[in-house]
Each structure stands twice: as C-alpha cells, then as structure tokens.
Amino acid sequence: MSDVLHLSWEYPPWAVGDLSRRLKGILPGLSSLCPLALVVRGDRDETLQMDGMSVYKAGIAVRASPNFIAFSQTLNVELARRGSDALHSEPGIALIHTHDWISSIAGVYLATNFKLPLIISVYSTEETRARPPLGVLNKGIHDLERYCFQRAQALIVETEEMKRHLGGQYRPPVGAEVCLTPEEIFGVYRRWLG
Amino acid sequence: MRVLMLSWEYPPHLVGGLGRHVENLSKHLASQGEDVVVMTFTDGSSPKRELVDGVRIIRVNPYCLRYPDFITWVQGLNMLMVEAASQAPDFDIIHAHDWLSAYAGIALKHMARKPLIATIHATEMGRRGSLHNDSERHIHEVEWWLGFEAWRIICCSRYMSREIASDLGCPPSKITIIPNGFDPSFRSDAGAEGQDPAPRAANGSGTFLFVGRLVHEKGPHLIVRAAGILKERGIRFDMVGEGAMKPFLEDMVKKSGLRENVRLLGHVSEMDLHRLYSSCFACVFPSLYEPFGIVALEAMSAGVPAIVSKTGGLDEIVEDGINGVEFTPGSAESLAKAILRLIDEPALYQKIVQNGKASLERYSWPMVAEQTRAIYSSVMDEYDRGRWKPSLQRRRSCR
Numbered sequence: 001m002s003d004v005l006h007l008s009w010e011y012p013p014w015a016v017g018d019l020s021r022r023l024k025g026i027l028p029g030l031s032s033l034c035p036l037a038l039v040v041r042g043d044r045d046e047t048l049q050m051d052g053m054s055v056y057k058a059g060i061a062v063r064a065s066p067n068f069i070a071f072s073q074t075l076n077v078e079l080a081r082r083g084s085d086a087l088h089s090e091p092g093i094a095l096i097h098t099h100d101w102i103s104s105i106a107g108v109y110l111a112t113n114f115k116l117p118l119i120i121s122v123y124s125t126e127e128t129r130a131r132p133p134l135g136v137l138n139k140g141i142h143d144l145e146r147y148c149f150q151r152a153q154a155l156i157v158e159t160e161e162m163k164r165h166l167g168g169q170y171r172p173p174v175g176a177e178v179c180l181t182p183e184e185i186f187g188v189y190r191r192w193l194g
Numbered sequence: 195m196r197v198l199m200l201s202w203e204y205p206p207h208l209v210g211g212l213g214r215h216v217e218n219l220s221k222h223l224a225s226q227g228e229d230v231v232v233m234t235f236t237d238g239s240s241p242k243r244e245l246v247d248g249v250r251i252i253r254v255n256p257y258c259l260r261y262p263d264f265i266t267w268v269q270g271l272n273m274l275m276v277e278a279a280s281q282a283p284d285f286d287i288i289h290a291h292d293w294l295s296a297y298a299g300i301a302l303k304h305m306a307r308k309p310l311i312a313t314i315h316a317t318e319m320g321r322r323g324s325l326h327n328d329s330e331r332h333i334h335e336v337e338w339w340l341g342f343e344a345w346r347i348i349c350c351s352r353y354m355s356r357e358i359a360s361d362l363g364c365p366p367s368k369i370t371i372i373p374n375g376f377d378p379s380f381r382s383d384a385g386a387e388g389q390d391p392a393p394r395a396a397n398g399s400g401t402f403l404f405v406g407r408l409v410h411e412k413g414p415h416l417i418v419r420a421a422g423i424l425k426e427r428g429i430r431f432d433m434v435g436e437g438a439m440k441p442f443l444e445d446m447v448k449k450s451g452l453r454e455n456v457r458l459l460g461h462v463s464e465m466d467l468h469r470l471y472s473s474c475f476a477c478v479f480p481s482l483y484e485p486f487g488i489v490a491l492e493a494m495s496a497g498v499p500a501i502v503s504k505t506g507g508l509d510e511i512v513e514d515g516i517n518g519v520e521f522t523p524g525s526a527e528s529l530a531k532a533i534l535r536l537i538d539e540p541a542l543y544q545k546i547v548q549n550g551k552a553s554l555e556r557y558s559w560p561m562v563a564e565q566t567r568a569i570y571s572s573v574m575d576e577y578d579r580g581r582w583k584p585s586l587q588r589r590r591s592c593r
Contacts, residue, residue, distance in 0.1 A: 061339045064331035067262055073269035074336070077301045080276075084304040088585040105273060112280040113305045136262045143259040147273075 001092040002037035002054055003193055005110070007079050007103040009072075011040040011055075019099060022123060028052055029182035034189060037090055039082045039106075041075060047085075054090070058082040069140050072102055079106035087114055095119065095192050101126075101141065104148035117153040117192050122162060122176065127169055146170045154188050195570055196229045198285035198302070200295035202271060204234035204251065210407070211488055212315055216291055217249075218375055222563035224248035228570075231282055233275045233298070254278050265329055272297035287311060287570055293318070293333050296340035303343060307584040309577045311569065312344035314354065316485045319361040321411055323483075338362045345573050348566065350374045350486040351507035357485075370569055373510075375559030376491045400475030401430040402501075402533065405467070405489050408437030408458075413480035413503065415439065418446045419526035420480075421455045424533060431456045431478070432470060471496035476536055476543075480521075480529055484508045490518065491557055494550030499543060501532045515542065517549040 006027065010020040030036060031052035038050075042057025049055070058078040065071035083106055087093055097119040098107035104120050111118035126134070126141040134142070149155060149166065155176040157163050163176040179185045199220055203213035220230045225248060236242060236253035244251050254274035261267040275298040289311045290299030296312070303310040318325065318333040325331045341347055341364040348370050349355050359366045406412040414433060421431050433443075433456065440458060447456045462470065471477070477493035479502045486507035493500040494517065502508040503523040512518035519536055522528035536543055577583075 061342065062332060062335040064328050064335055066265055066327070066329040066332055069262060069266045070269065070332060073266065073273065073297065074332075077297050080301045081304040084307070088307060091585055109273075109276050109301055109305065112277050113302075115280070136260065139260045140262050140266060147259060 002035040002086070002090050003092060004034060004036050004095045004097055004189060005083060005086055005090075005093045006036055006038045006053075007040075007083060007096065007098045007106050007110075008038065009041050009075060009079075009102045011038060014041055019102075019123065023099065024051075026182055026185065030185055033182055033186040034193065035092075037086045037093060039079050039086060039103075041079070045082065054086070056082045056086050067137055069137065069144070072144075073105065076103065076105035076109070079103055080109040083110045095189060097121065097189075098148075100124065101145040101148050104152075105144065108148055108151050111151070118151060119154045119156060119188060120149060120152040121156040122149070122166060123158065124162075125165065125169065128162075128165065154191075156185060156188060195287060195567075195574065196283065196285045197223060197231070197570065198279065198282065198288045199230055199232045200275060200288065200290045200299050200302075201232060201234050202268065202292075202294040204232055204253075206240055207235055207237065212291055212294075214377075215313075215315070215374060218377055218559045219563060219566060220249045221247040222375075222559045223566065226560070226563050226567060228567065229283075231285065233278060233282065235271055250283070252278055252282055263329070265332060268294050269297055272301075276301050286574065289313070290340065290344075291315065293336040293340055296336050296343075300339065300343045307582060309345040309573050310343055311346050311348065311573060312340050313348040314341065314358055314362075315350065316354075316483075317357055317361055320357055320483050320485065323411075334361075341368075344368070345576070346370060346569055348372050348569065351510050353506045353510065354485045370565075372562055372565045372569075373507075373557055374486050374488055375562040376488065376495065376554055376557040377559065378495075378554075380492060380495055400473060401432045403470055403474035403477045403493075403498075404431065404433040404435070404479065405471075405477070405492070406435050406479065406481070408433070408435050408439040408443060410439060411481060411483040412437075413482050413524070414443055415446065416480040416524070416526045416529055417478055418443060418450065418452060418456055420478075420529040420533065421452050422450045423526060423530040425452065425455060427534075427537075429455065429533065429537075432459055432474065433457065434459050434462050434467060434470060436460050468496070471498060474498055476501055476519075476533075478529070478533070479503065479508060480523075481505060481508060482523055487511055491554060494518075494554055497547050497551065499536060499546040499550065501529070501536065503529075511553070515546075517546055517553045519546070 010016045012020050012024050028051040037054040039056045044059040046057040062074045096107050096111050098104040099121045107118050126138050130138045149170045149172045156179045157176045166176045201216040203209045205217050220232050224230045231250045233252045236255050238255050242253050256271040259270050291313045292315050299310050341362045355369045355371050358364050408414050476499045484506035490500040490511045500518040502512045504520040505523040514520040519532045521532040
C-alpha cells in the first residue's frame with residue numbers, strides 16, 4: 001500500500017519530453033524510501049507494478065483538442081479519475097505529488113476534494129519555456145501555473161535560480177525548496193508522513 | 195436526496211434556454227423536498243453564495259484566469275467548480291447539463307464515487323450539421339464522454355433521443371425522454387389589453403413574429419426569403435434576437451428591398467417580448483435543428499398560432515392543423531404557403547389557438563421535476579445495490 005500518490009503526464013515508456021527521463025531518475029529511488037503510486041497517461045486504463053511502484057495508467061477518451069490547454073484540462077480530468085481509483089483502493093495514501101503544471105490541475109482536484117497535502121515539483125515554467133512576446137496561450141498556461149502553485153503546500157525545484165523565479169513571478173504562499181536527491185524529497189514528505 | 199446541479203448558466207447570467215431550464219427544474223425539485231445545490235458561473239456581479247426559491251447557489255468566477263478560446267474558458271469554469279465542490283455541502287447525486295459542465299461532473303463523479311446524471315440539451319453534431327474543426331470535434335468527443343460516464347441520460351424529445359443514440363453511440367436503454375417544462379408565469383398581456391385573437395384572424399392583420407438566436411440552425415434567412423415571396427401581400431415580419439447572422443440578414447433585407455416588410459429588432463425586454471407576442475398575428479419558427487422548441491409553447495401561451503418547420507422537437511409539440519401549422523424544413527416556399535394558409539382560413543386559426551392553450555398542460559414543471567426525481571430514485575436504488583462506492587476510509591475525508 002502506497003503513502004504518496006504521484007501524478008505525471010509522462011513516464012517511460014510514455015515519453016514526450018524531458019520530464020519522463022527526470023522522473024525515471026528520481027521515482028525508483030524514492031519508492032525504496034516510501035511506497036509510491038503513480039498515475040500516468042497511457043494507451044488504456046491499466047494497473048501494474050513498475051519500478052517498485054503501483055502504476056495506474058489513464059486512458060484518454062477525448063483525442064481532439066483545439067490547443068494545448070484544452071488537451072491538458074481534459075487529460076487532468078482523466079488523471080483525477082485514475083487518481084481517485086488509487087486513493088479509494090489504497091487508503092494509506094496521505095500525500096499527493098505532481099510534476100509541473102501539466103498534471104497539477106488534477107493534483108489540486110484530488111488534494112482539495114480528498115483533503116490531502118499537495119506537493120508540486122517545478123522543473124520549468126511557461127516564462128522560461130516560451131520565447132517572448134508571450135501569446136494568449138502562454139498567458140493562459142502561466143495563469144494555470146500560478147493557480148496550481150498557489151494551492152501547493154510545498155514546492156520543490158532543482159535550482160536556486162528557479163526558486164527565485166517562482167518567488168518573483170508566481171508569489172506562492174510557500175517558498176520553493178531545492179531538492180536534488182530522493183532522500184531530500186523524502187525529507188519534505190516526512191513533514192506529513194511523520 | 196441531495197443533488198449537486200452543474201450548469202454554466204443560471205439566472206441572472208443567461209445565454210440561452212439552458213439557464214432557465216436548470217432554474218425551473220432546481221426550483222421545482224426543491225419545492226418537492228429535494229436538497230438542491232446549483233454550482234454555476236458569475237462574472238462578479240452576482241453573489242458567490244445565495245439561497246433563492248429553496249435552491250442553494252454557489253457561483254465561481256472564471257475571470258481570474260486568461261484563456262485563448264471559449265473551450266478553455268469553459269474548462270476553467272469547470273476547474274473552479276471542482277475546487278468549490280470541496281467546500282459545498284455533501285451530495286448523493288450529480289446532475290450535469292451538456293458538455294459545458296461535463297469536465298466537472300466526471301471529475302466529481304470519480305472523486306466522490308457518486309452517480310452522475312447528464313441532461314443533453316443539444317449536440318454539436320446537431321448544431322453544426324457536421325464537425326468541421328478541432329474545436330467542434332473536441333466538443334463532440336466531450337459529449338460522447340459525458341454520455342459514456344453518465345449513469346442515465348435525460349433529453350427533451352424523441353428526436354434528441356435518436357440523435358444521442360446515433361451520434362454519441364449511447365445505448366437507448368440509458369436515455370430517458372422528459373419534455374421540457376413551460377413556466378405558466380410566461381403569459382402575454384393580450385387578455386389584459388382585450389386583444390382577442392379573433393379580429394386578427396378575421397382580417398389577417400398583425401405581423402409574423404420570430405424569436406430566437408440569429409444563427410443558421412434557427413433558419414432566420416428562410417423568413418427573409420419567404421418575405422420576398424409574399425412581398426406583394428404586404429406581410430410584415432418582426433425578428434427578435436441577436437446572433438452571428440445579423441449582418442448577413444440585414445444585407446439580405448436591404449438587397450431584397452424588404453425594409454418595409456422585415457424588422458430586425460435585436461434583443462428586447464421581457465415586457466416588450468410579451469407585447470410583441472400578444473400583438474402579432476402568428477409566430478414563425480423555421481428551425482433547421484431544434485432539440486425541443488420552447489418558443490412554440492410561448493406562442494401557444496400567448497394565444498397565437500405557431501408556424502413551425504417539421505423537424506426535431508417542434509414536430510413533437512406541434513400537430514399540423516391541430517395546434518399549429520407545419521411546413522417543410524429549409525423551404526421558404528413551403529413556409530410562404532403555410533403563412534397564406536393561416537391567413538386565408540380564419541376557422542383554422544381559431545381552432546389552433548384553442549388547441550394550443552390546451553397543449554400546454556403536457557409541459558408542466560412540477561411534472562418534469564417528478565419524472566426527474568423518479569430517475570434519481572431508480573439510479574440511487576441501482577447505486578445502493580452496487581459495489582462502486584467510496585472506500586470506507588476515504589468516505590469521511592473525501593470532499
């Protein structure tokens with residue numbers, strides 16, 4: 001039974017960008033410190049064991065979307081759906097951890113409705129990814145990032161620069177913490193897991 | 195029973211007929227003893243929480259975020275509804291209206307593990323005739339998703355039931371038809387002003403009234419074309435409503451030399467609308483797509499005949515020559531003939547007015563609420579007998 005529920009839109013073999021590689025570098029080590037469940041996008045709904053974790057794959061019903069925000073909002077309902085499956089079948093889960101804004105909308109859904117703390121790891125933001133001038137799509141993503149980051153009980157980043165950037169651009173109520181290793185991330189978890 | 199109703203519009207914020215539908219349904223459910231919470235939109239000009247007619251209303255304001263288009267705006271509204279639901283009173287059943295609240299309905303269904311009921315008022319395929327771009331395809335797929343996730347689907351006509359079954363692939367056994375209700379407080383002031391329809395029928399005076407959005411599916415262009423055919427008879431048309439086709443219609447009226455015959459009035463106040471209903475000779479609703487057709491009931495209530503295209507829900511409300519006149523959908527020539535038939539046959543006119551008022555009895559909101567409660571009860575019976583429930587450990591903390 002898991003203690004922490006992770007949400008991500010990619011994890012190997014599902015790979016879109018760099019995030020899946022980063023998670024592959026962290027989650028197996030972290031799962032040796034505390035039991036983890038992972039909800040990730042997949043070809044279809046499926047539950048399996050992978051890298052020491054319970055993995056809940058979420059199939060996606062809606063394929064057509066006019067833009068990336070529309071796609072991600074739909075994806076997050078599916079992640080919340082499978083996250084609910086995990087939370088109802090593993091009552092020991094006491095913490096939700098999401099990765100970047102793309103899975104954090106579902107994190108906010110689950111954290112507020114199941115009354116659990118939410119941790120968000122931020123690897124990059126729309127400000128750092130997009131080239132100026134920012135279009136209306138970039139501004140929409142920026143606002144969703146702010147919405148999610150402001151609802152997290154802890155924010156984890158990899159660099160001091162990102163920590164300063166978050167504080168300046170998104171003004172979250174909690175300061176970001178730099179954590180590079182599974183042990184450092186587990187240190188954050190222990191505030192809630194005891 | 196505790197019902198969480200999800201709707202993107204609710205008074206005072208109204209866009210189409212959906213908001214009034216949800217208001218009347220919620221009000222009558224509450225009056226029959228159900229505990230109804232409506233979660234809906236505000237632009238900041240209405241209270242975030244209020245109690246009206248026994249219905250608790252929770253509003254969220256999506257303008258705290260920026261959006262590239264309407265779909266993402268709707269999704270932002272849904273996102274805030276899901277968050278607000280964590281602060282809302284507990285509920286037994288979720289009732290979502292159209293794709294516009296599907297995202298929140300599906301997310302809440304799975305988190306709370308409570309049954310979801312969907313009312314599908316119209317479909318994207320029906321509105322557009324086909325799917326032309328990713329936005330329309332997205333909406334269509336979300337409608338499919340809502341139909342798939344819903345325990346039971348409610349729609350307002352046999353026509354919509356067939357459309358949902360064929361276009362969204364829903365099993366017919368999952369669909370229940372409950373015709374929309376008609377609010378009896380919507381009355382023309384014809385009686386008060388002593389404007390009995392009989393003299394109008396006798397001399398064929400008065401205008402023909404169209405009420406609806408000026409969009410292709412409502413067929414407003416057919417009225418202008420029919421006005422052209424009937425130009426020599428001097429028949430006049432008043433068109434109430436706004437929409438994307440307005441500049442096109444204005445141009446059409448100008449080019450056809452029909453400025454004396456067709457007036458585009460735009461939005462009018464409720465009082466003016468009642469006045470127009472009560473003073474017109476008849477109403478014309480030439481829809482190409484119409485899931486229900488509440489305007490036909492408004493005409494009947496005002497004591498004027500409705501001339502409707504033989505399509506969708508309109509065809510189920512109106513029986514040709516009995517409580518209205520029907521014509522071939524999309525045909526201005528057929529519409530012109532129907533108009534002349536009504537002018538030339540005063541006896542038919544009187545008969546239709548009398549039968550129209552009697553027809554309204556079939557569309558009562560208390561009856562709609564009773565039928566909706568029966569669906570809630572049968573779904574809750576099935577739910578209670580099933581195994582899909584929140585885990586015992588989560589039941590206290592969830593929501």
